[in-house]
Amino acid sequence: MDTPNRNQRIYGNVPQPIRPDGAGGIDSGPRDVMRDMENPNMLVPPVTDSGLLPNLKFSFSDTSMKLNFGGWSREVTVRELPIATTMAGVNMSLTPGGVRELHWHQQAEWSYMILGSARITSIDQEGRNFIADVGPGDLWYFPPGLPHSIQGLEHCEFLLVFDDGNFSDLNTISISDWFSRTPKDVLSANFGVPMSAFNNIPKEQVYIYQDKVPGPIESQKVESPYGTIPLSFKHRLLAQPPIKTPGGSVRIVDSTNFPISKNIAAALVEIEPGGMRELHWHPNNDEWQYYLTGQGRMTVFAGDGNARTFDYRAGDVGYVPFALGHYIQNTGTQSLWFLEMFKSDRFEDVSLNQWMALTPSDLVSTNLNVGPEVLNALRKEKWPVVKYPGFSYYPK
Numbered sequence: 001m002d003t004p005n006r007n008q009r010i011y012g013n014v015p016q017p018i019r020p021d022g023a024g025g026i027d028s029g030p031r032d033v034m035r036d037m038e039n040p041n042m043l044v045p046p047v048t049d050s051g052l053l054p055n056l057k058f059s060f061s062d063t064s065m066k067l068n069f070g071g072w073s074r075e076v077t078v079r080e081l082p083i084a085t086t087m088a089g090v091n092m093s094l095t096p097g098g099v100r101e102l103h104w105h106q107q108a109e110w111s112y113m114i115l116g117s118a119r120i121t122s123i124d125q126e127g128r129n130f131i132a133d134v135g136p137g138d139l140w141y142f143p144p145g146l147p148h149s150i151q152g153l154e155h156c157e158f159l160l161v162f163d164d165g166n167f168s169d170l171n172t173i174s175i176s177d178w179f180s181r182t183p184k185d186v187l188s189a190n191f192g193v194p195m196s197a198f199n200n201i202p203k204e205q206v207y208i209y210q211d212k213v214p215g216p217i218e219s220q221k222v223e224s225p226y227g228t229i230p231l232s233f234k235h236r237l238l239a240q241p242p243i244k245t246p247g248g249s250v251r252i253v254d255s256t257n258f259p260i261s262k263n264i265a266a267a268l269v270e271i272e273p274g275g276m277r278e279l280h281w282h283p284n285n286d287e288w289q290y291y292l293t294g295q296g297r298m299t300v301f302a303g304d305g306n307a308r309t310f311d312y313r314a315g316d317v318g319y320v321p322f323a324l325g326h327y328i329q330n331t332g333t334q335s336l337w338f339l340e341m342f343k344s345d346r347f348e349d350v351s352l353n354q355w356m357a358l359t360p361s362d363l364v365s366t367n368l369n370v371g372p373e374v375l376n377a378l379r380k381e382k383w384p385v386v387k388y389p390g391f392s393y394y395p396k
Helices: 006-010 033-038 175-180 184-191 352-357 361-368
Strands: 057-059 066-068 071-076 088-094 098-104 109-115 118-123 129-134 138-142 148-152 156-162 208-210 234-236 243-245 248-253 265-271 276-281 287-293 295-303 306-313 316-320 325-330 336-342
Touching: 057 306, 071 208, 088 098, 088 148, 098 175, 109 265, 129 138, 156 287, 265 276, 265 325, 276 352, 287 306, 295 316, 295 336, 306 316, 325 336
Parallel strands: none
Antiparallel strands: 057 316, 066 071, 071 088, 088 156, 098 148, 098 208, 109 138, 109 156, 118 129, 118 148, 138 234, 243 248, 248 265, 265 336, 276 325, 287 316, 287 336, 295 306, 295 325
16 A cells, blocks of 8 residues: 555544545545555545546455355356456355366356366267366366366365356256256156156255265276367466566466367466556457456546546456456555456457557657657567566555
8 A cells, every 4th residue: 555645644544535635535434444445546546537437346255155065156247246247257165075066057167276176077069078187277168058067176266257247156057956857757768767766866956065085087087989078178377388577477368279268368467566567458358357366456447538446456356348448556565466358269458558669659749749758668569567667556
């Protein structure tokens, strides 16, 4: 956080909605001081903020947890963040042996493994199967309509992202739910066994349940007469060499290096203390963000004088509507890590710095009334994250 201004020193550690120039006033009424301290740029917006941009932030901590034997889940959809129409997210944890039951979705599922390890299984429409173990920094992707499962090999936690903001993980198509809604004589005819074989099937959707930890993956192999899937559902994102720039790093993953991921593209971004995700925008779709570690702030510019700043920390979801300009600053003392995701087969962004550098300098100069000091500093190469000696990107 920035250095306390004169008014904050007078009133101790309780932040007040007063700018250093005196704008604002004391808030003496009922308030959540801890929440205000987490959102200094909403309590005292930068003077450059203006207009009526909608809320672009929601925390998983403000969602309802679904607790099961075997794990838990919580979700952020358009119900929680109405602007986020293109994507929804589920934060899930499984115990050792805990199972997210066999199921499928009408939406694509993209996942990032936050901690621990799990085993995933699936098949495709040709009967080709897939069984793999995933660990921290690994991704998986299941195309729409393909059945799959997830089982914890140890305590694990992961983020699931779906290409529809209206998606709810509690409204998926589950094998247990289908069995419970199918007459036993139909099940008997389908599988060629007596109806009594289904006397103990679940009476409703299981969702998550506790099982024993499975054995080594070699012991779990199931040979399909049609072979295994041709395009892997797994990608080792953290093992991917990053794009390193002063101030941090970026790892981009889309259909060019994870071919099965046709509906979702992403970048894993690291911003070091004092660094900034440069001023940029995305020309292909809205951006859905998940903050993994650290704290930062993002300002989104919507044109016609509209701009709004939000503070983010680990566990928060951010959102940027299509083609709106934005930047993200690290306001903490440790690296800020976050995922930016798109309903697209490709990751695309446009750098403000690079655009200006590749435009005739006379045109840039007369448009912005800037001189050689700015023009000579422009870069033709894109730096997704920037940091310059002597500059600090803490809130002012």
